[in-house]
Amino acid sequence: xxxxxxxxxxxxxxxxxxxxxxxxxxxxxxxxxxxxxxxxxxxxxxxxxxxxxxxxxxxxxxxxxxxxxxxxxxxxxxxxxxxxxxxxxxxxxxxxxxxxxxxxxxxxxxxxxxxxxxxxxxxxxxxxxxxxxxxxxxxxxxxxxxxxxxxxxxxxxxxxxxxxxxxxxxxxxxxxxxxxxxxxxxxxxxxxxxxxxxxxxxxxxxxxxxxxxxxxxxxxxxxxxxxxxxxxxxxxxxxxxxxxxxxxxxxxxxxxxxxxxxxxxxxxxxxxxxxxxxxxxxxxxxxxxxxxxxxxxxxxxxxxxxxxxxxxxxxxxxxxxxxxxxxxxxxxxxxxxxxxxxxxxxxxxxxxxxxxxxxxxxxxxxxxxxxxxxxxxxxxxxxxxxxxxxxxxxxxxxxxxxxxxxxxx
Ligand SMILES: Cc1cc2nc3c(=O)[nH]c(=O)nc-3n(C[C@H](O)[C@H](O)[C@H](O)COP(=O)(O)OP(=O)(O)OC[C@H]3O[C@@H](n4cnc5c(N)ncnc54)[C@H](O)[C@@H]3O)c2cc1C
Numbered sequence: 001x002x003x004x005x006x007x008x009x010x011x012x013x014x015x016x017x018x019x020x021x022x023x024x025x026x027x028x029x030x031x032x033x034x035x036x037x038x039x040x041x042x043x044x045x046x047x048x049x050x051x052x053x054x055x056x057x058x059x060x061x062x063x064x065x066x067x068x069x070x071x072x073x074x075x076x077x078x079x080x081x082x083x084x085x086x087x088x089x090x091x092x093x094x095x096x097x098x099x100x101x102x103x104x105x106x107x108x109x110x111x112x113x114x115x116x117x118x119x120x121x122x123x124x125x126x127x128x129x130x131x132x133x134x135x136x137x138x139x140x141x142x143x144x145x146x147x148x149x150x151x152x153x154x155x156x157x158x159x160x161x162x163x164x165x166x167x168x169x170x171x172x173x174x175x176x177x178x179x180x181x182x183x184x185x186x187x188x189x190x191x192x193x194x195x196x197x198x199x200x201x202x203x204x205x206x207x208x209x210x211x212x213x214x215x216x217x218x219x220x221x222x223x224x225x226x227x228x229x230x231x232x233x234x235x236x237x238x239x240x241x242x243x244x245x246x247x248x249x250x251x252x253x254x255x256x257x258x259x260x261x262x263x264x265x266x267x268x269x270x271x272x273x274x275x276x277x278x279x280x281x282x283x284x285x286x287x288x289x290x291x292x293x294x295x296x297x298x299x300x301x302x303x304x305x306x307x308x309x310x311x312x313x314x315x316x317x318x319x320x321x322x323x324x325x326x327x328x329x330x331x332x333x334x335x336x337x338x339x340x341x342x343x344x345x346x347x348x349x350x351x352x353x354x355x356x357x358x359x360x361x362x363x364x365x366x367x368x369x370x371x372x373x374x375x376x377x378x379x380x381x382x383x384x385x386x387x388x389x390x391x392x393x394x395x396x397x398x399x400x401x402x403x404x405x406x407x408x409x
Contacts, residue, residue, distance in 0.1 A: 007104035008032025011272030018302030048159030107237035116209035149176035153234035
C-alpha cells in the first residue's frame with residue numbers, strides 16, 4: 001500500500017507514525033515544503049524572545065525518517081492533486097502516485113492588505129524560517145509595529161519587547177484577543193498590556209507602509225503615521241489548500257471531513273489546521289487551529305488510512321496564555337450567539353484581576369473563560385468534551401471554591 005502525506009507538521013508526522021505502527025510493509029512518503037526537521041510551531045516565539053535556541057525546536061530525532069522507513073520529500077511544494085489518477089504533482093513538476101492520501105498542510109498567515117507591503121522588514125510569524133529572518137533584522141531595528149491583537153500578535157510583541165525594541169501593537173477591533181475573549185476580559189488584558197511598556201492602539205488599521213526599500217513608517221487609518229524599522233503581521237491564518245481540486249474535494253472554510261477524517265473523496269483524508277472537522281460545542285464542522293487537535297487528528301486519520309475504524313470525537317477550541325500578571329484560559333464557546341438560548345454566568349473581580357465566565361446549553365457546559373482562576377481548567381475542559389449535564393444551582397457553580405472535580409468522579 002502506498003501512502004502519501006502532504007505536510008511535515010504535527011498532523012502529518014502523527015499520521016505517518018500511526019500508519020507505520022499499523023502497517024509495517026507500507027510505503028510512506030511525506031512531502032513538505034519546509035526543510036527544517038519536524039518542529040514545534042508554538043515554540044518558535046520562544047526563539048524570538050531569546051529563551052530557546054532553534055536547535056531545541058525539533059520534536060523528533062534526526063533519525064525519525066530512517067527509523068520509520070519514511071521517504072521524506074522536503075523543500076517540495078505540492079501544486080496539484082489528480083484524485084482520479086491518484087497522482088500528486090509538485091511545483092518542480094515531479095509526480096508521486098498514492099493509494100491513500102492525507103492532506104495535512106496546515107495554514108498560511110493571512111496577508112496584510114496595504115500599499116507598500118513588498119518593502120523589506122515586513123514579516124509574518126508562522127515558520128522557523130520566518131523567525132530566522134526576524135532575528136536577522138533585530139540588530140538594525142529600534143522600533144517595531146505588530147499588526148493584530150491575537151495570539152500570534154501577542155507572542156510577537158512579547159518577543160520584541162524582550163529584545164529591547166519599542167513596540168506598538170495595532171488592533172483593528174476595540175480590544176485584544178477579540179476572537180478568543182469577551183469585552184470584559186479584553187479590557188482587563190488591555191490594561192495589563194499597557195503596564196508592560198507596550199503601546200497599543202485599538203480600532204486602528206494600517207493603510208500603507210512607506211520607506212526606501214525598507215519599511216520606515218506606517219500610515220494608519222486615522223491618517224496618522226508611525227515610525228517603524230520592522231513590522232510583524234499577525235492577522236490570523238487561512239487553511240493552506242490552494243492546490244486542492246475544489247470541484248472534487250468539498251471545501252467550506254477548510255477541507256470538510258467526516259467522523260473518520262475522510263474528505264468527500266474516498267481514500268483522501270485531511271487533518272490539522274487545514275481540516276474542518278466536527279466541533280463538539282458548536283455542533284457543526286469548524287477549524288480549531290491548535291496543536292493538540294492537529295496531533296489527535298493526525299493519529300485518527302493515520303489509523304483510518306491504515307484500515308482501522310477510529311471515530312474522531314470532535315474538537316473543542318482552547319487557549320491558555322500568560323499576559324504579564326494574568327493567566328488567561330478560554331475553552332469552547334465563550335461568546336455564544338444571543339438568540340439560541342444559551343445561559344451565561346459571569347463574575348469579574350477587577351481588584352484581584354479575576355474573571356470567570358461559564359456558558360451552558362441545556363445544563364451542559366459548552367464554554368468557559370477564566371482569568372487568574374485557571375486551576376480547574378482541565379476539569380472544565382473534560383466536562384465540556386464529555387458533555388456532562390450539570391444540575392446544580394447557579395450560586396454553587398459561580399462559587400470560586402467549588403470543586404468541579406466532584407462532578408466527574
Ligand atoms: C507563532 C505560533 C504560535 C502558536 N502557539 C500555539 C499554542 O500556544 N498552542 C497551540 O495549541 N497552538 C499554537 N499554534 C498553532 C499550532 O502551531 C498549529 O495548530 C499546528 O502547528 C497545526 O499543525 P498542522 O500539522 O495542521 O500544520 P502545520 O504545523 O502548519 O504544518 C503544515 C506543514 O505543511 C507544509 N505545507 C503547506 N502547504 C504545502 C504544500 N502545498 N506542499 C507541501 N507542504 C506544504 C507547511 O509548510 C508546514 O510545514 C501556534 C502557531 C503559531 C504560528
